[in-house]
Amino acid sequence: MNSFSPPDSQDSSTMKTILFPILGLVTLAATSAYHDTSGPYVDSQGGVWNVLPSPDDYPSYAAFDARFAQEVFTTRDGNRFQLDRKLSPVEAANNQAKQQLQQGFFNAQGSGNNVRAAVSTNNPVDEEFRALYPSIADVKAYIVGKVNIADASMKTKWGIDMVPTKGALWDSADTADIVGLLDEAYREHGLAGTDMMHAWSADSTSGGAIGVAYIGWPRLLIKKYLSFEGNILEHEIGHTYTLQHCCDGNCTMQSVLDTGALGGFHNYVENCSNQNHTSVMNAQKNRY
Amino acid sequence: MRTSGWRAGCLAGGALLLAGACGKAESVDDAGGLLWETPELPGPVTVEVNGRAVDPVLIHGFLLPLWTEHGAQQAAAGAQPTAESFFTAPQELFTPLVRGIVLLQEAEARWPDLPAAEVDHLQAEMAANTGEVLAALERRIGAAGVRAHVERELRKRLILEAFGAEAPEVTEDQVFARYEEMMAEVEDPALLLQMGINFSTLAPQIRADLERSAAVAAQEAWIDLQMPAARVQVGLPGRGIVRW
Numbered sequence: 001m002n003s004f005s006p007p008d009s010q011d012s013s014t015m016k017t018i019l020f021p022i023l024g025l026v027t028l029a030a031t032s033a034y035h036d037t038s039g040p041y042v043d044s045q046g047g048v049w050n051v052l053p054s055p056d057d058y059p060s061y062a063a064f065d066a067r068f069a070q071e072v073f074t075t076r077d078g079n080r081f082q083l084d085r086k087l088s089p090v091e092a093a094n095n096q097a098k099q100q101l102q103q104g105f106f107n108a109q110g111s112g113n114n115v116r117a118a119v120s121t122n123n124p125v126d127e128e129f130r131a132l133y134p135s136i137a138d139v140k141a142y143i144v145g146k147v148n149i150a151d152a153s154m155k156t157k158w159g160i161d162m163v164p165t166k167g168a169l170w171d172s173a174d175t176a177d178i179v180g181l182l183d184e185a186y187r188e189h190g191l192a193g194t195d196m197m198h199a200w201s202a203d204s205t206s207g208g209a210i211g212v213a214y215i216g217w218p219r220l221l222i223k224k225y226l227s228f229e230g231n232i233l234e235h236e237i238g239h240t241y242t243l244q245h246c247c248d249g250n251c252t253m254q255s256v257l258d259t260g261a262l263g264g265f266h267n268y269v270e271n272c273s274n275q276n277h278t279s280v281m282n283a284q285k286n287r288y
Numbered sequence: 289m290r291t292s293g294w295r296a297g298c299l300a301g302g303a304l305l306l307a308g309a310c311g312k313a314e315s316v317d318d319a320g321g322l323l324w325e326t327p328e329l330p331g332p333v334t335v336e337v338n339g340r341a342v343d344p345v346l347i348h349g350f351l352l353p354l355w356t357e358h359g360a361q362q363a364a365a366g367a368q369p370t371a372e373s374f375f376t377a378p379q380e381l382f383t384p385l386v387r388g389i390v391l392l393q394e395a396e397a398r399w400p401d402l403p404a405a406e407v408d409h410l411q412a413e414m415a416a417n418t419g420e421v422l423a424a425l426e427r428r429i430g431a432a433g434v435r436a437h438v439e440r441e442l443r444k445r446l447i448l449e450a451f452g453a454e455a456p457e458v459t460e461d462q463v464f465a466r467y468e469e470m471m472a473e474v475e476d477p478a479l480l481l482q483m484g485i486n487f488s489t490l491a492p493q494i495r496a497d498l499e500r501s502a503a504v505a506a507q508e509a510w511i512d513l514q515m516p517a518a519r520v521q522v523g524l525p526g527r528g529i530v531r532w
Contacts, residue, residue, distance in 0.1 A: 097480050101485070105470075111507070112392075118349040137360070160418055160425060168323055240420035
């Protein structure tokens with residue numbers, strides 16, 4: 001057991017350990033009943049988490065960050081991920097102001113942008129997300145708009161266009177944690193013949209997380225969160241290719257979302273992630 | 289929100305010994321329908337500009353977003369997208385691609401041989417910034433396709449830089465004027481200042497943005513001059529060859 005768990009997580013783990021010999025599978029079944037999860041999750045120090053930690057369980061966001069900003073969890077299937085937490089009210093206000101500022105840049109495109117390659121995406125959208133919009137056309141328009149935000153730097157700088165070619169009606173499970181939601185979306189919808197899966201959810205059971213991606217797999221999940229889904233998408237894309245949280249103020253992979261860092265990735269060995277994105281990516285490319 | 293069927297089943301049965309079986313994945317059939325689906329891009333489509341065939345990766349990359357958008361428009365009108373509805377006006381449809389190819393051909397003429405080290409560097413940088421997206425692209429078009437993509441991107445950068453060098457210089461007054469415009473558009477500029485975001489921190493980014501705009505304007509003006517002489521041949525499904 002880890003010594004860092006918030007009360008509900010560690011207590012439930014401890015209780016389970018005590019009760020297990022007595023109640024055996026009863027405890028397992030009851031746990032399953034309350035959480036559709038890909039846990040228990042194991043942190044980098046071997047600590048076991050039946051419930052993902054949330055900032056709400058900690059005295060401050062700073063305390064949460066001190067413990068989890070760089071933490072990497074592993075699911076029971078061996079998939080690794082980091083926690084992308086919700087923002088504090090002050091952070092949210094700051095990010096909204098930065099986002100408005102970013103919108104002021106011209107980002108001139110030019111005809112060179114018409115010479116590009118396209119990557120197709122499958123987009124499962126859950127019922128809570130869909131319910132926020134009056135029609136399917138509105139859902140699609142919203143998602144395309146958010147993909148375009150994440151896509152803007154991708155297209156302008158790298159000539160790659162992410163295209164939402166498919167959208168799927170996804171009925172997300174009750175009481176799933178965010179990693180459970182990602183697994184469910186992939187299990188039920190997957191790539192569906194496209195290159196990547198971007199799942200969209202407004203489910204309220206995320207445990208204080210706003211997005212998740214498995215490190216090294218072409219699948220991710222974005223929560224409906226203020227107006228920041230485009231930034232969340234870009235951040236999660238970084239995770240899919242093994243990028244981990246950094247502390248550089250210009251880096252889009254900061255553990256706390258920063259809308260002012262859209263399109264920014266560091267290209268040197270950075271202290272928090274201990275990664276140089278370029279070398280990491282080169283190593284990862286050999287997987288294919 | 290729904291309760292997961294298989295988990296509910298596990299509980300309802302009270303069959304604790306079936307806990308292992310409860311881990312099975314839900315059927316795809318249970319997952320519901322499609323919100324939208326873009327049919328396969330109609331093909332084959334071929335494009336030649338000034339007598340040279342355009343890489344199918346570029347034709348696909350150009351057409352797929354437009355085809356997806358066309359599909360949405362047709363769906364809103366209660367119709368299916370078809371090759372006929374999509375290729376109604378080929379010249380209008382393909383002109384943006386032709387403009388890009390004219391630019392690329394000029395870049396290839398100016399920089400026929402690219403230093404391998406520069407291509408390697410850009411490819412590494414691209415991989416670092418695009419992550420699984422580039423990997424997904426590589427799975428579809430292969431390593432050679434990605435290499436060709438990187439070379440095109442490098443040439444596009446070089447030629448934009450060349451046009452930028454010819455563009456009028458951006459002055460400090462222009463940078464400051466743009467800064468004031470941008471701050472006027474923000475609801476709470478005081479909040480940005482409080483965060484340490486001010487003219488001195490933003491000036492380099494604003495300057496780069498203005499310089500890029502000037503370079504793009506010069507580049508587009510050059511393409512405008514070339515377009516009347518461009519010879520284009522497009523092969524379309526069911527339409528044969530269209531030339532202009």
